[in-house]
Structures are given as structure tokens and as C-alpha cells.
Amino acid sequence: MSPARSCTPPAAPSARCGRPAIAATMGPVLDEENEAAQARDKVLAQERDLRERVRAFLAEHPPAQTPREDFLAARFDAGLGYVHYPVGHGGLGLPRNAQPALEDELAKAGAPDIDVRLNVIGLGMAAPTIIACASEEQKARWLRSLWTGAEIWCQLFSEPGAGSDLASLATRAVRDGDDWVVTGQKVWTSLAHHARRGLLLARTDPDVPKHAGLTYFALDLHAPGVEVRPLRQLTGEAEFNEVFLSQVRVPDADRIGAVGDGWKVANATLMNERVAIGSSRAVAREEGAAGFAAAAWRQHPERRTQDLHQRLLKLWAQAEVSRLAAERLRQQLAAGQPGPEGSASKLIFALLNQELSGWEVDFAGTDGLRYDDWAMRRDASSDYARGPVFRYLRSRGNSIEGGTSEILRNIIAERVLRLPAEPRADKDIPWKDLPR
Amino acid sequence: MSNAVSASKVPPAPDLLYSDTELALAGALDDLLSQRCGPAAVLARTEQPEAYDVALWKALATEIGLAGLLIPEELGGAGASGRELASAAERLGAHLAPVPYLGSAAVATATALAAAKSATRPGGGHSAGQQAAGIAADLLRRLADGTVTAAVAVTASAMPADKFPAAVQLSGPQPGDAAAGIVRLRGRIDSVPDALPADVLLVPAEGVPNGLYLVEATGPGVHRVPVTSLDMTRQLCDVSLDGGPARQIAVGASAAAALEAGLVTGAVVLAAEQLGLAQRCLDMTVAYGKERHQFARQVGSFQAVKHRLADLWATITQARAASRYAAACLASGDPDIAVAVALAKSACSDAAVTAAQECVQLHGGIGFTWEHPAHLYLKRAKASSVTFDTPGAHRAALAGLVNLPAPA
Numbered sequence: 031m032s033p034a035r036s037c038t039p040p041a042a043p044s045a046r047c048g049r050p051a052i053a054a055t056m057g058p059v060l061d062e063e064n065e066a067a068q069a070r071d072k073v074l075a076q077e078r079d080l081r082e083r084v085r086a087f088l089a090e091h092p093p094a095q096t097p098r099e100d101f102l103a104a105r106f107d108a109g110l111g112y113v114h115y116p117v118g119h120g121g122l123g124l125p126r127n128a129q130p131a132l133e134d135e136l137a138k139a140g141a142p143d144i145d146v147r148l149n150v151i152g153l154g155m156a157a158p159t160i161i162a163c164a165s166e167e168q169k170a171r172w173l174r175s176l177w178t179g180a181e182i183w184c185q186l187f188s189e190p191g192a193g194s195d196l197a198s199l200a201t202r203a204v205r206d207g208d209d210w211v212v213t214g215q216k217v218w219t220s221l222a223h224h225a226r227r228g229l230l231l232a233r234t235d236p237d238v239p240k241h242a243g244l245t246y247f248a249l250d251l252h253a254p255g256v257e258v259r260p261l262r263q264l265t266g267e268a269e270f271n272e273v274f275l276s277q278v279r280v281p282d283a284d285r286i287g288a289v290g291d292g293w294k295v296a297n298a299t300l301m302n303e304r305v306a307i308g309s310s311r312a313v314a315r316e317e318g319a320a321g322f323a324a325a326a327w328r329q330h331p332e333r334r335t336q337d338l339h340q341r342l343l344k345l346w347a348q349a350e351v352s353r354l355a356a357e358r359l360r361q362q363l364a365a366g367q368p369g370p371e372g373s374a375s376k377l378i379f380a381l382l383n384q385e386l387s388g389w390e391v392d393f394a395g396t397d398g399l400r401y402d403d404w405a406m407r408r409d410a411s412s413d414y415a416r417g418p419v420f421r422y423l424r425s426r427g428n429s430i431e432g433g434t435s436e437i438l439r440n441i442i443a444e445r446v447l448r449l450p451a452e453p454r455a456d457k458d459i460p461w462k463d464l465p466r
Numbered sequence: 467m468s469n470a471v472s473a474s475k476v477p478p479a480p481d482l483l484y485s486d487t488e489l490a491l492a493g494a495l496d497d498l499l500s501q502r503c504g505p506a507a508v509l510a511r512t513e514q515p516e517a518y519d520v521a522l523w524k525a526l527a528t529e530i531g532l533a534g535l536l537i538p539e540e541l542g543g544a545g546a547s548g549r550e551l552a553s554a555a556e557r558l559g560a561h562l563a564p565v566p567y568l569g570s571a572a573v574a575t576a577t578a579l580a581a582a583k584s585a586t587r588p589g590g591g592h593s594a595g596q597q598a599a600g601i602a603a604d605l606l607r608r609l610a611d612g613t614v615t616a617a618v619a620v621t622a623s624a625m626p627a628d629k630f631p632a633a634v635q636l637s638g639p640q641p642g643d644a645a646a647g648i649v650r651l652r653g654r655i656d657s658v659p660d661a662l663p664a665d666v667l668l669v670p671a672e673g674v675p676n677g678l679y680l681v682e683a684t685g686p687g688v689h690r691v692p693v694t695s696l697d698m699t700r701q702l703c704d705v706s707l708d709g710g711p712a713r714q715i716a717v718g719a720s721a722a723a724a725l726e727a728g729l730v731t732g733a734v735v736l737a738a739e740q741l742g743l744a745q746r747c748l749d750m751t752v753a754y755g756k757e758r759h760q761f762a763r764q765v766g767s768f769q770a771v772k773h774r775l776a777d778l779w780a781t782i783t784q785a786r787a788a789s790r791y792a793a794a795c796l797a798s799g800d801p802d803i804a805v806a807v808a809l810a811k812s813a814c815s816d817a818a819v820t821a822a823q824e825c826v827q828l829h830g831g832i833g834f835t836w837e838h839p840a841h842l843y844l845k846r847a848k849a850s851s852v853t854f855d856t857p858g859a860h861r862a863a864l865a866g867l868v869n870l871p872a873p874a
Binding site: 311312313314317324327328331334335336339340342343344346347348350351352354355357358361362365367371373374377378436438439440442443444446447448449450451452453 | 476477479481482483748752755763764766767769772775776777779783786787805808809813858861862865870871872874
């Protein structure tokens with residue numbers, strides 16, 4: 031993947047200053063204490079100002095008398111959506127960690143908030159990409175309805191022929207006047223059946239090497255030629271979709287970034303996906319998959335065996351440690367020292383979910399041979415309360431979706447550990463000449 | 467995205483990052499250890515009679531103040547906490563420093579601190595208790611300034627939850643003992659870590675009630691026999707006591723509490739040391755993967771190699787969180803410390819053993835030689851995973867702590 035990400039401004043953590051450490055370092059050093067006190071005062075003043083601003087806004091827009099959509103739109107316009115968004119586009123250009131003070135004031139007033147789960151790809155991936163890479167005109171056009179949830183977004187990246195090797199994708203966009211004409215097939219598209227817009231990566235130049243011939247667009251899913259079909263998975267349900275694009279006209283005004291810069295913009299999207307995963311909320315002990323297993327163990331003493339006990343203790347400990355690792359990652363982000371540890375989270379999460387749900391089926395005995403329903407359901411997200419068999423089957427996808435564990439290990443090895451890449455045959459050949 | 471409402475239901479986790487003070491301390495330690503404790507020097511020492519580097523320990527104890535990290539300032543220590551104690555251990559583990567930090571600055575110091583404190587508790591202040599606390603406080607002063615090194619005489623596999631050791635008993639007093647405030651101990655404790663370079667032994671002895679006693683290690687009736695140890699950089703010894711004089715520093719429940727405090731601190735510090743060792747093994751192996759060529763390629767470019775290193779890195783990120791949590795719980799006296807110790811000791815032991823084994827394997831032939839330091843890491847890692855008990859024993863302890871009872 032390209033290391034050049036000119037359109038993404040990740041804040042580099044300032045190197046922590048080391049001072050000579052002797053036993054005396056345990057005592058106070060006045061200069062640093064003053065600096066720390068000043069920084070603290072600044073943060074406190076910023077929070078005070080923000081809280082005042084929210085209270086003034088609430089006085090002007092009393093939540094009880096304002097319809098939800100109007101209230102959220104007014105919040106966005108006042109810069110009180112996400113405070114880390116830019117001024118004029120729903121935010122105040124403040125650090126992310128200023129947001130809790132805003133939400134605290136709103137919660138105290140009983141004000142409505144957005145439903146993050148409803149537009150998870152819009153908020154987690156589309157908005158950061160738009161903020162980093164789109165034009166001012168595009169930001170003005172898209173961000174407000176994205177943030178309020180009026181327009182759901184999805185991501186049109188993967189294709190049947192381009193999974194791990196995303197940059198080899200074949201959906202073509204051909205220039206025609208002020209439009210591009212797009213034809214191809216996308217797959218594994220969450221939320222496409224609810225979405226109004228999609229982040230689309232398409233090939234605009236087949237005559238250059240694969241990474242260089244891609245361009246990034248925002249696709250209107252209501253445009254003629256877009257067909258969304260459910261994609262049934264091995265659990266029986268259909269969380270995802272296939273999206274067929276036949277001669278869909280996309281205005282050039284909806285192109286994000288320069289022609290041929292699609293890979294760079296896509297990397298901004300994927301990097302934000304990782305940040306979003308890393309900064310998700312704190313969870314409690316036993317809140318995840320370990321909670322299901324522990325509850326089953328406590329409920330059914332008659333099913334307990336030594337083997338299952340050993341396995342459960344090991345998995346419980348691993349799950350609790352992975353919860354602490356996620357917490358540590360959140361603390362790193364809050365302290366402005368984003369580390370690469372987020373790449374480990376997904377790898378471990380997938381392994382643990384699979385092991386724990388496999389344990390649950392074993393513990394269930396013959397109950398583990400019964401399933402609730404194979405009928406196709408059109409779920410937007412999985413209902414993990416459906417039982418151990420469902421969890422076992424669904425968890426098989428955890429090490430495939432959003433980057434397989436094998437690709438993740440390559441990323442960790444090459445980007446975190448800086449190990450050399452495998453020699454590659456596909457980097458300098460025009461895309462159209464690649465063997466397939 | 468932040469979700470203040472649901473986040474507020476989750477009890478806040480302690481700070482799991484490294485403070486500036488910890489980073490500075492680690493930096494100073496790395497500087498000193500790189501100069502005085504390189505791989506060649508550590509390997510050379512394993513073939514000398516003196517397994518511990520006493521001069522290095524004096525430098526660490528007095529110049530950097532490692533011996534007195536946990537000891538309050540009024541007793542001449544640094545007044546630091548379990549957090550600094552643990553992050554210093556990471557550096558010592560990374561360099562395989564052959565010094566008695568674990569036994570003296572962690573286990574013995576925490577034991578003596580708890581003993582000194584127990585007598586000052588309301589209701590604990592009878593005169594014998596005060597005398598014992600005075601002996602403990604005096605020991606702490608001498609530990610802090612580096613004039614004395616101590617070890618708790620327990621076998622390496624001891625665990626905080628174990629019942630009070632019965633290997634040593636009181637033996638018959640000699641004339642004048644009562645007036646001198648001493649008793650006589652008899653018994654044998656095998657495989658004691660960090661007791662060889664110790665000046666003072668803290669000996670738990672069974673009796674009515676049980677007690678914790680201070681014994682001069684070089685005094686009469688104390689015999690220490692070096693053990694040919696799996697861990698060549700932390701040599702064990704068998705300790706036997708043959709009626710040597712001893713002074714009580716804690717008794718009854720206070721003695722048990724002091725010993726438990728020492729072993730809890732030891733487990734947290736050893737887990738941190740294992741974390742430092744694991745990270746160093748990963749770093750060495752990654753560097754070798756970039757340098758070594760086979761099939762006209764760097765071996766680190768093969769997925770068969772790099773995927774194993776990626777998995778190891780992920781394992782270490784998990785172990786780091788567990789170690790930091792245990793250090794934070796130790797520092798603040800968090801009631802979750804028992805769970806934290808079980809998590810940290812099991813996660814860091816497993817990570818260290820895996821890292822050292824991968825280090826040997828992914829170095830190929832050179833990793834199996836005596837001249838390459840990989841074997842020293844392997845031996846330290848495997849021995850440490852048994853020391854203060856195995857990952858399995860620590861996970862088994864969780865059964866009672868988090869209500870996952872064993873089958874009836």
C-alpha cells in the first residue's frame with residue numbers, strides 16, 4: 031500500500047521529552063510541573079468555553095420544543111456536532127477528547143443525540159475521508175446530512191475478483207462529458223439497502239499499474255443502473271449486499287480527490303477505519319463473548335468438565351487481557367500518542383470470538399446441535415444473542431471481514447515491525463496485462 | 467466515536483501508560499545496562515564462579531536508586547510505587563541483568579515494608595511488635611542505601627495464595643537467647659531465587675503462631691549451596707538453617723500478610739521482567755530477519771516467518787496491557803490486584819516463553835549455539851514461567867476470584 035497520504039493529516043505524536051533519570055527523578059521538577067499546569071489550565075478553559083457555548087445553544091433551541099431532525103441540524107450548524115470536525119462543517123476544530131464535555135451538557139438537558147450505529151460507515155469512514163480529501167463544496171453538500179443520519183453511507187470497495195488484493199479491482203469508470211459512466215460489481219456491502227450514498231473505488235485507467243489507475247467517487251445509490259441484492263451468508267441471514275452497477279452516471283462533481291489518486295484516498299478511509307475501531311467506547315469485564323461463556327458456565331453446573339474448565343479459564347483470561355489492551359489503546363489515543371497496537375486488536379478479537387463460541391457449542395452438548403432458524407433474514411447487523419451456534423458460525427467471518435487475519439499479519443509485519451515485503455510481480459505491470 | 471452515556475457505566479480503568487518519570491528511569495537504565503551488561507558480558511559471566519554481578523547491582527542500587535524504589539523517602543528510599551518498580555524490571559529483563567533486583571528490591575523489600583507497617587496499625591502496637599517493626603524499618607534503611615541485599619527464603623515456585631510454608635521450624639533456644647531477643651531456626655528450603663548474593667534472609671517459619679524472621683545470611687548455622695540452574699542468569703541456591711540465630715520481624719497474621727505482599731509484588735515485577743524479555747526477543751528476531759539472506763531474499767520477507775513475528779508482536783501488546791494493569795493495581799492498592807496478578811503472570815509468562823522459543827527457532831542454526839545469547843533468554847523465560855508458579859496455576863486461581871468454579 032502507498033505510504034504517501036498527502037490528504038490525510040494524522041497528528042504526529044510529539045516525542046516525549048526524556049530527562050536524565052536518577053533516583054532524583056522521583057522528586058518534582060519545577061519547569062515541567064509549570065508546563066503541565068499551564069496545559070491543564072488551557073484544557074480546563076477550553077472545556078468551560080465549550081460548556082457555555084452548549085448552554086447558550088440549548089437556550090436558543092430548547093430540546094423539548096424542537097423536532098429531533100431540526101435540533102440535530104441546528105447542532106451541526108452551530109459547530110456542536112463532532113467538535114473535532116472543522117469550523118463551518120459541524121465542528122469547532124477542537125481535539126476529539128473535548129467531545130465528552132459537549133455530550134455531557136446535552137445529556138443533562140435531555141437533548142437528542144445521533145444514533146452512531148445507524149450510520150456507522152458514514153461517521154466512521156466516509157466523514158473522515160470527506161474532511162481529509164474532499165473539496166469545500168463537497169463537504170458543504172455531504173457532511174450535514176451524513177452527520178444527522180438523514181443520509182446513510184456505505185462502502186463500495188470489495189469485488190468478487192478483488193478481496194485481499196483490493197487494488198486489482200475491475201469496476202470501470204469511463205469519462206463522458208461532465209459525468210463518469212460506471213459498470214461493475216461490488217460485494218460485501220453492509221447497509222447498501224439502507225444507504226443513499228456509497229464510497230466508490232473504480233478503475234479509470236487500465237493502462238497503468240493497478241494502484242495508479244484508481245479514482246474515488248461518492249455514488250448516489252438512487253441513481254439509475256444501481257441494483258442492490260442481498261448476499262446470504264453461512265449463518266442463513268443476509269447482513270451484506272451485492273451491488274451491481276450498470277452504466278451508472280456519476281457526476282464528476284462527485285469525484286473525491288484527483289483522477290488516479292483513488293488508492294491514496296482509499297487509504298485515508300481505511301486508516302480512519304482503524305482509528306474508529308481503536309477509539310470505540312470502553313467495555314466492562316465480561317461484556318463481550320467471554321460474558322456469554324461465563325454465564326453459561328454459571329448456569330449449568332451439570333455440564334462442567336475439567337477440560338472445559340481449563341479452556342474456559344484460559345479464554346476468560348485472554349479476553350480480559352484483550353479488554354485491557356483495548357483500554358490501553360484508548361488511553362494512548364486520548365494522550366495524543368496513537369500507537370500501532372490497534373492492528374493487534376482485530377487479530378486477537380477474531381481469534382477470541384472464534385475460540386469462545388467454539389467452546390460454547392462444546393459446553394452446550396446436544397443443545398449445541400440445534401439452531402434457531404436457517405431462514406434468510408435481512409439483518410443490518412448480527413444479533414449475537416441468537417445463541418452459541420449462531421455465534422460460532424458468525425465468528426468464522428471475523429477473521430475474514432475488514433481484512434483477513436493473513437493480510438493483517440502482513441500489515442503488522444511490514445508496517446509495524448518494518449520487515450521487508452514479499453517480492454511482488456504485480457507492482458509495475460499495467461493493470462490490463464496482469465494474469466487473472 | 468465517543469458515547470459518553472454507555473461509557474459512564476464502565477468503571478474507569480487505571481492509567482495503563484508509562485509516565486514521564488517511568489520513561490526517564492527506563493532510559494537511564496538502558497544507558498547503564500548497554501554499557502555494563504552487554505550480551506557478551508552476560509554470557510561470559512555464566513562460566514565464572516560469581517553468577518551475580520555484584521558491582522553492577524551496587525551501581526544500580528546506589529547510582530540509579532533501584533534498591534530503594536519502593537521504600538518511603540523518610541527511610542531513605544525513592545518513595546516510588548509498583549509502577550516504577552515494574553517498568554524498571556522490564557529493562558532488567560530485556561538485558562538479562564544478573565542482579566538480585568527481583569529478590570531484594572521487590573520481594574524482600576515489599577515483605578519488610580508490610581512487616582514494618584503491620585506493627586504500626588491500631589491495636590498492633592504491643593512492645594514485641596514494635597521491636598519487630600523496628601528491626602524491619604532498620605532493614606529497610608539499609609536496603610535503601612544499598613548497603614544490604616535481602617532475599618525471602620521461599621522456594622521459587624511459591625505463589626501468593628499458597629499456605630504459609632512449613633519448611634522451617636523453631637528449634638530449642640540456647641542460654642541467653644531470650645535476653646538477646648533471638649530465636650533459633652532449623653529447616654531447609656530448596657531452589658531459592660536471588661538468595662546467593664543476599665546479606666540478609668527473611669525466613670518464614672512454622673510455629674504457634676507462625677512467624678517471619680530475619681537471619682544474617684553469612685551468620686552461623688546458615689548454609690547456602692548453589693544450584694546448577696536452568697536459568698543461568700539467576701542462579702538458585704538451596705538454603706539450610708541449622709540452629710542459627712534469628713530475630714522476628716512479624717508474627718501470626720502479620721507474618722502471613724507480609725509474605726503475601728512480598729510474593730504479590732514479586733509476581734507483578736517478574737511479569738514485567740518477562741514482558742521486557744519478550745520484547746527484546748522479538749526485537750532481536752526482527753533485526754535478524756532483515757539481516758539474514760537465504761534464497762537471495764531477506765528471511766523476514768517470507769510470510770512463514772513474518773506471520774509468526776506478527777503474532778508474537780500481537781501477543782506482546784496484550785501482555786503489556788496485563789503487566790501495566792497489575793503494576794497500576796499494585797501501586798494504588800486496588801482490590802482487583804489478585805485478578806491482575808493472575809492475568810499478568812499468566813499472560814507475560816506465556817508471551818516470554820513463546821518469544822524466546824520463536825527467537826531460537828527463527829534464528830535457525832545460530833540460535834541453537836552457545837555463542838548466541840538466545841539460549842540465555844530461553845532459559846530465563848522458561849524458568850521464570852515456573853517461578854512464582856506457572857501460568858496454569860495462576861489461571862486456576864481465577865476460578866475462585868471471578869466465580870468460574872471447578873467441576874464438582
